[in-house]
Amino acid sequence: MTSQRIEWLDLVRGLAAIAVVVFHYQAYLQVRHAGYGLTAVDIFFALSGIVLALKYTQAIESGMGPLEFAGVRLRRLYPMVLVAGTFIVALDLAGVPSGASMPAADTDAWAIFLVMPVSTGGMNSAFPADPPMWSFWAELAANAVWFVVLKFGRRWMFPLGVASMAILIFATLRANNLNLGWEAGGLYRLISVARALAWFSVGCAIAMRPSTLRMSAVMLVAALTVFVVVAHFAGGREGLNQFLCATTGVALLNLAYRLPSPGMALGAISRWLGMLSFPLYMMHAPAGRLLPYVHGLPRWATLVLVVGAAALAATLVNESLVDRVNRFYRERRKASPARIGEG
Template identity: 35%
Template structure:
């Protein structure tokens, strides 16, 4: 079985996209006048990266007999430790607030248990209308793990033809959804949770197809600069009536991903991309509870504009520091332990 190659430039893009999401939530909750208007499209970019990386890492393994359950176990080992940490942080914030009254602790615990399983819940609908009220960004991880499972289940029939059909259907869903809603910023609310399914199909299938059929040898030095157009897309002001989002997902993101996947080795930038990649997942998963809590403290103290900017900067710094600590001292050791414990069952499942 061939050894898989690591795409450091893609790690860098993932980190930039995760920071854009944090910036969007920080500017929203602190009510700052400047916002990265299309940073929500980072989710669609994550889905495309997921399709590319999953196909690159697991096509050969599934072709050589890796089963669906071992595949799912490996994916859950990768995702679940930080999911549980994000849920724990969000639950802790809710429980502290529940002590002040107005929140039913049983509903908080019900939401926590459901969200920890990457399932949506209406448990806290009266307080927060999100499908994942304990840690809202988990909604996209739910769709990612579900489409990962579909990829493994349908792997034997994922030919160029069927993937092309999925791409056409997914593009139709993206276009119709974006035009109907004025953009793609949907899927996180309880009542519109199903719309996340319309967002995930095209980018994931596109990522798989780019990985299988358009991958090339690393040779493009300028491809390291793909973070610049990515930032321009994510930070563009909200406008276009849905057409901007359509162009970003159907045209810009595939081009950016393909170019970055062909980036040459860079002694100056590869270490930076590696660090951004390591931070991207913990930053995305654990930032939301801190943003909500610190912004609420600022609002309760009637902070002015300057204090709000300071609170926003402090929040981002706290998230970055705690994400780095979580990645090194929690996520990596837990995943290593889980991999060791599950190695014999996974080997037996593959043999069976």
């Protein structure tokens, strides 16, 4: 993956995280037409497919083991889970009540640390203390399935993607809603993995299959046209509209992946947005529990202040933790041969 592609993907990742926040706080912000922000989660899954396909496909095919792959993923992702979980426990100990603007309960913080979608509280959420956590769990589960299937050969990736997408489309049309997977219950866990795998497989295809910039632009225009036409004429079919919106977003992602370098200034902004995206996604729900404590500001300013400060602080801590964990791991690997020799 070249640096220019990383920067454009970072920009899309950051904008998608902001879209999720606006979607979750649309009632608090009193904004309309933010409902399609939920499809940003599907863009996250496709982004993950692009990144992992480029970084690990050859390594897995060359013999990377499951423990090594799991270690690589957890070293990069789990520190943020630790930060979010600690923040939630701190809120609980301080007696901050559950969120009202964006539901985030003061129960089941243990589920965050263990990344276990088992709810004992209310809200019908798999992760009541931090509802967006469901997609993180689903992504890790999809990564594990992808690893196993790839070990059998790339030819199995296509049927995996088709089967997952078929399940997702069926569930979406049946429920008339794409916003599936966050709920508590075994069936929704399966749907969440299917949703993650479906878009993850599309991301893998974007990364591994050749496509020109012109072709990607045509695909985006076609997807956008279909979405606008169907959204206009297919009244009441909200699930279909949401699915087509997600498809348009992934087509935009495909185009962004092919674009030339964004330039120094936009590239720097993109990198910062990309760095903030994961902490923003993980922190915005529990941070919303603090909104009632801020007075005298417009709601937009309050949300930016509270959620933005929590995300920025989490980003700084997370990057430091990731760096320390990676440094410890590298030093341990360097020391291992010496210890073996001494033994």
